[in-house]
């Protein structure tokens with residue numbers, strides 16, 4: 001049966017690392033709205049220029065912009081047996097739009113899971129300001145907690161690691177405010193529908209992975 005997975009949790013809770021691993025494990029597309037928007041910014045497309053002005057303030061980009069991106073992406077053939085959505089939905093309106101999109105594209109009944117990464121938020125700003133990623137394979141590193149073998153170089157691709165423009169303390173604080181105001185209400189939204197799967201996201205990458213796999217196979 002088709003498996004639709006969405007992920008909730010505050011910025012830098014480890015969703016990106018785990019969903020990258022999960023996409024490979026399940027052979028599902030990993031659809032990460034933040035990365036899709038950063039690609040638009042790099043191309044300096046019309047959407048990218050609009051998105052940048054919101055991302056630079058730690059705010060959500062307008063719902064129509066990201067809604068169109070998601071709708072186009074979820075109708076692609078590679079989503080037929082399932083998908084991993086990382087960073088969408090991020091508000092109640094987006095969650096309702098996703099339900100509508102799914103009801104339009106699903107040919108048969110699908111299993112939907114909203115996986116919530118429950119984490120101690122005190123460590124997260126420190127994670128954000130030290131975060132780096134590989135522009136080629138998407139692997140996420142951290143100068144303090146998960147450094148690359150050679151400073152600033154990806155272990156797999158041998159290319160220079162990048163730091164996201166919005167990974168600084170000031171924008172990170174605004175992103176947390178946005179998360180608590182707009183996205184955190186989704187925890188209750190999905191709980192009320194019996195679709196919420198909460199995992200403890202504190203601990204090592206392997207510990208969180210074990211907990212995640214358990215929930216996926218439930």
Ligand code: AMP
Nearest residue numbers: 033034054055059060061066087088090
């Ligand atoms: P992320 O890479 O998930 O941390 O997202 C980076 C930024 O992209 C966020 O702070 C938002 O400005 C924007 N963004 C990502 N996903 C969404 C979404 N579903 N709705 C609106 N804005 C988003």
